[in-house]
Amino acid sequence: MIDGFIKTSLDVAARKPGRGFTIGHEGIIKVTEVGSSVKNFKVGDICIASCISACGVCHYCQKDYQSHCARSEGTVSCILGVQTDGMQAEYCRIPYADHSLYRCPEGVPLDTCLLLSDILPTSYELGVRGRVQEGDIVAIIGMGPIGLAALLSLKSFKPSQIIAIDMNESRLQLAKSLGATTVINSKSEPVKKIIEKLTTKDEIRPGVDLAVECVGLPVTFETCQDIIAPYGKVAVIGVHGRPVNLKLDKLWSKNINISTGLVSTNSINELKNKVVSGELDPSPLITHHFKLSNIEEAYAVFRRSSETGAIKVAITPDGVDI
Numbered sequence: 001m002i003d004g005f006i007k008t009s010l011d012v013a014a015r016k017p018g019r020g021f022t023i024g025h026e027g028i029i030k031v032t033e034v035g036s037s038v039k040n041f042k043v044g045d046i047c048i049a050s051c052i053s054a055c056g057v058c059h060y061c062q063k064d065y066q067s068h069c070a071r072s073e074g075t076v077s078c079i080l081g082v083q084t085d086g087m088q089a090e091y092c093r094i095p096y097a098d099h100s101l102y103r104c105p106e107g108v109p110l111d112t113c114l115l116l117s118d119i120l121p122t123s124y125e126l127g128v129r130g131r132v133q134e135g136d137i138v139a140i141i142g143m144g145p146i147g148l149a150a151l152l153s154l155k156s157f158k159p160s161q162i163i164a165i166d167m168n169e170s171r172l173q174l175a176k177s178l179g180a181t182t183v184i185n186s187k188s189e190p191v192k193k194i195i196e197k198l199t200t201k202d203e204i205r206p207g208v209d210l211a212v213e214c215v216g217l218p219v220t221f222e223t224c225q226d227i228i229a230p231y232g233k234v235a236v237i238g239v240h241g242r243p244v245n246l247k248l249d250k251l252w253s254k255n256i257n258i259s260t261g262l263v264s265t266n267s268i269n270e271l272k273n274k275v276v277s278g279e280l281d282p283s284p285l286i287t288h289h290f291k292l293s294n295i296e297e298a299y300a301v302f303r304r305s306s307e308t309g310a311i312k313v314a315i316t317p318d319g320v321d322i
């Protein structure tokens, strides 16, 4: 969760004393009622709700920059669970439904569809799309849900190496089982040295072609800068709450491209097709299921993820089976 988003959620909650505030920006919904301006959906439709609510007609939406929809209530389009009540509930109001919902594909389990709401588009749009070519060497720093989702969507681009870096051994082992060619535990192993050894070849300078930063700490951004090869790309997905040290004096002559941003979720249909065709299987990322009445236990399991192995936890309302 983004610090600024938490602050916004708390501000909204403070304006509703005694009522509380419902969080949750990833979800699958069954339409029970439609507003008068909704044209594309009807009662009974089962849909992926994007974590971004976008009007579809403003300057930014027309350019496919939905994350900055001008009609959102804040500066960005994360409305559900941030500016209005979110989806960890039995019922939820979806703003701008026509441009913020996507019908679930037939034959794909709903808990798999759930991953199309946020983590798959986030990791794909900000870490993978347009950044990787066949044969590239890729490093992913941080093997939480976003890093693992990036790994899964990278594979079909056929990089020659996928190097997974984390401090949590169970997440590293999961990364290996999902296709990482090398795993490095940054708590006990020298990341830069190992990558130099893995990537140095005749007439090829050491480093990775793409470094995907999925943590959001100054130290992990620094690692990316230390391991990037000439003409490499550093893709920052992690949400940074503090300034970082930018080694421009070392990077400028290496022709490095650094990108960052907030997801627009304009890749949901593309990713949905990849899931339907079997090119992308994100199902291993859902590790736990709970009913809404047990949500406190779900949070406790997620909080102890290094012991429980929790990656993504699916919550369903009581009485609903998926």
Ligand SMILES: [Zn+2]
Residues within 6 Å of the ligand: 054, 055, 056, 057, 058, 059, 060, 061, 062, 068, 069, 070, 071
């Ligand atoms: Zn808009």
